[in-house]
Amino acid sequence: RGAMMxxxxxxxxxxxxxxxxxDFTTQFSIGADVAQALEGMTTLGRRCFYYxxxxxxxxxxxxxxxxxxxxxxxxYCTSVTxxxxxxxCATINATVFQSMGLSMKALIINRATPPTLNSGxxxxxxxxxxxxxxxxxxxxxxxxxxWDYYASGRIKGISELPTT
Numbered sequence: 257r258g259a260m261m262x263x264x265x266x267x268x269x270x271x272x273x274x275x276x277x278x279d280f281t282t283q284f285s286i287g288a289d290v291a292q293a294l295e296g297m298t299t300l301g302r303r304c305f306y307y308x309x310x311x312x313x314x315x316x317x318x319x320x321x322x323x324x325x326x327x328x329x330x331x332y333c334t335s336v337t338x339x340x341x342x343x344x345c346a347t348i349n350a351t352v353f354q355s356m357g358l359s360m361k362a363l364i365i366n367r368a369t370p371p372t373l374n375s376g377x378x379x380x381x382x383x384x385x386x387x388x389x390x391x392x393x394x395x396x397x398x399x400x401x402x403w404d405y406y407a408s409g410r411i412k413g414i415s416e417l418p419t420t
Contacts, residue, residue: 304326
């Protein structure tokens with residue numbers, strides 16, 4: 257097991273992790289405070305959470321994230337159940353959420369205009385994941401390039417998000 261990265265204040269050095277500068281043996285987990293910890297960052301580094309099977313539960317990205325264009329940010333994070341993306345995220349790389357597995361149940365995107373996908377299918381390897389978008393944007397997502405792949409039953413309005 258690798259040592260936990262510590263910031264000068266004694267907590268996890270989230271900036272280093274988010275920039276993808278931590279080898280995948282470093283152990284850490286994300287709690288409900290990830291959005292606060294990453295606040296101010298506009299992007300996540302390539303493979304920043306790569307193979308982090310210790311990331312459990314829901315991940316809420318801060319509104320400051322404007323693009324998820326770096327490859328494999330959440331690749332093989334097989335214990336994450338949902339990821340929420342703020343309204344400011346305009347681009348998503350097709351491999352950001354690749355191979356997250358059966359635990360990934362929801363990708364929640366709070367942006368009315370579909371983020372640009374560079375290509376392909378961003379939820380490859382996550383067959384049970386539903387994409388929840390603003391209710392009035394469902395048809396826009398279903399018609400958008402690359403999002404249309406999920407038009408048949410996998411894009412739903414946020415009001416349909418289960419409340420458990």
